[in-house]
Amino acid sequence: MPAVQVPVRVIFGKDVMRERLGEEASAFGARSVLIVTDDTIVRQGFLEIAEDALRSAGIEMRVFDGVSPEPTLELAEDVAAFAREERCDVVVGLGGGSVLDMAKVAAAATTNPDQRASDFLGANKIANPSAKKILVPTTAGTGAEATPFALIVAAGKKKAIASPFNIADIAILDPTLTATMPPRVTASTGMDALSHAIEALMSKGANALTDAFAYEAIQKIAANIEEVFAHGENIDARLEMSIAAFLAGAAFGNAGVVIGHAIAHTIGTRYSQPHGISAALTIPYVIAFNISVPDVAAKMKRAAMEMGEDVSSLSDEDAAKKAIAHVQQMIERLELPENLGSIGVSEDDIPEIADAVLAEKGYLARNPREVNRENTIELIRNMLSGTPQ
């Protein structure tokens, strides 16, 4: 039976963190809150805004501000130990996807003192429901505020903690927190959200609700990403991107992502690329890879329409090609890498990359076209030469 899980409550709008965080934490009966964040957020003054909001509601705080990008299992163990020690009533995650993922670990550790972070790895391994958590993203991309996943690098590979207990009780989408993101981060994280929406549509795990989330996300991203790239201070456009990233997170958090993310995780860790850069790069090639599946072509026709293309007189496959071309133009205008060569991949690396991608069995099982070594190598070769079709 199709089913979706999303945060119970989503609060969005300009300045909502300042205005609502204290009240929302109080509604959970919180007397103490653990804030998980990182040093960039501290420097930007966002931690102070959150602390003021909680303090004015009479709530005590503990802060873990040591989250780093692409968090490792060692970091997750540190976060878990800190949370077990402090035993706060509510966890607030304030930051990008890595921070929100570590907040999920902290909330799980708070109510599961007998488990280490490593015990959480895999599907449904968290024993007891997590402490209440409020997730406040400061990027518009990963959708971590909407998903049941926490991603951790263990032994050089990205692994997931997947549990319904990881879903936020409250997500707060405040565009004033994303307005200071530099253009390149704005572009790459926004395109990561686009990859979530497009891969969720293609996934064998898609259903009517995840499709609805994904189409709306695609429309908002296509309409706003170039504006926020050029004019970061446009709060209305920033809010549209925050809502889009949430919707794309709700889509892939339930439907899953496919071969694009198997490749993005592989090249991201091997060539030290931020996740958004590698995820964006895959999109045109992954649509082309799956275009022969009739249901995918039909969905990509609708995706092309959401991007503003007039495809009414075209066949599904020709319309899907318009979607590919549209995404390629977006990538070009956002000044993001368009092929694997530009991030340091060479022809000789292809077999090794293919083997690593083929080991990502969870993503590949959901891909609508059967994946084998031959077509994976062909796909990566196309990504190297910059020719999706």
Ligand SMILES: [Fe+2]
């Ligand atoms: Fe992603």
